[in-house]
Amino acid sequence: DMSQMKRIVAVHAEDLDVVVEAGVTRKELNEHLRDQGLMFPIDPGADASIGGMAATRASGTNAVRYGTMKDNVLALKAVMADGSIIQTSTRARKTSAGYDLTRLLVGSEGTLGIITEVTLKLHGIPEAIAAGVCPFPSIKAACDTAIMTIQTGIPVARIELLDEVMIKGFNLHSKLGLPETPMLFVEFHGTEAWVKEQSERFGEIAADHGGGPFDWATKAEDRTRLWEARHNGYWAGRALRPGADTLATDVCVPISQLADCVEETKRDIEASGLIAPIAGHVGDGNFHTQPLLDLSDPEEVARVQGFIDRLVKRALAMGGTCTGEHGVGQKKIKYLELEHGAGAMAVMRTIKRALDPQNILNPGKIVVM
């Protein structure tokens, strides 16, 4: 339990990095940094601990611009299974000194060591931020706009796909009053002139795909309302079938495959007779769905599991991954060999055995010993 490890050990504003103990949450960190004009941008929605975010290789809405925890952790301090304490790297921005133990531990879900301290990259708070919503006539038009936006190099900070089912949930939960059609929520960071130019370019691409009007707002309160609704997506999804349970899942595909993967998944949801809103950090080719079900009904559970199984295999067949950010835990262990092959899985097991020979660190997660 890292929840009492709350010290912000050192802010190096001139180097744009910070050293924190693992129990500091991302909101606490950003609160601490704000007065210095700095921010830590990784935003998985939940106010997770920095140690937990490193352990799960979290990302979220801002990853398309700022990367994931993999890109933003410079170094870690960790307690290993034998009780030794290691520091994986320094504050240097790059290094070619030996094996990359930082990246070995980031995303290891607590199976290789317990992270106690994290050195993170920081970013300046942008001078101007513009965010907006853009409706589309179809899910394909919205996906194609996201793909074209990325392919033409427009540096969006966030580009989130919400299908019409998810928008209905937002309207029920957050009273947004949006038309129930597929939407992209987007955000740009930069100078006033820069965000205006990028927003206009995005609006043109959307219009070319039959989307729009692109309604953009630079006022902080309008943006807050929008992203609060997005971050409450889990609860908005559940509002679509009050009292039901949910099995949330995510996959990630190369950006050129996004439209096909989302469209095929929507067809599958319909054919399976499920209510399953789709929301995605689509700038990275990552999307989530949240089938609603009654966990006490074996037939419904089997139907949802069949749907998730097809979703994962569809993403893998398109060159993607079984999870872009939710992680493996226990439920996705069965897909790892399909994704990585037997050889790579043998290497993972060798690493686990070497670092945790007694299998005391989160046994049963990621690799089965």
Ligand SMILES: Cc1cc2nc3c(=O)[nH]c(=O)nc-3n(C[C@H](O)[C@H](O)[C@H](O)COP(=O)(O)OP(=O)(O)OC[C@H]3O[C@@H](n4cnc5c(N)ncnc54)[C@H](O)[C@@H]3O)c2cc1C
């Ligand atoms: C509503 C909601 C929305 C979310 N949306 C997103 C999203 O958009 N993108 C995204 O990437 N993620 C998302 N997440 C997942 C989120 O990123 C993770 O739940 C979070 O980063 C885990 O941090 P935690 O502090 O909650 O860790 P916990 O839930 O406490 O732990 C998570 C795992 O990490 C291990 N762990 C925790 N701390 C350490 C440590 N110090 N050292 C070693 N292992 C450790 C635990 O053993 C456990 O296996 C969402 C979660 C919620 C609840």
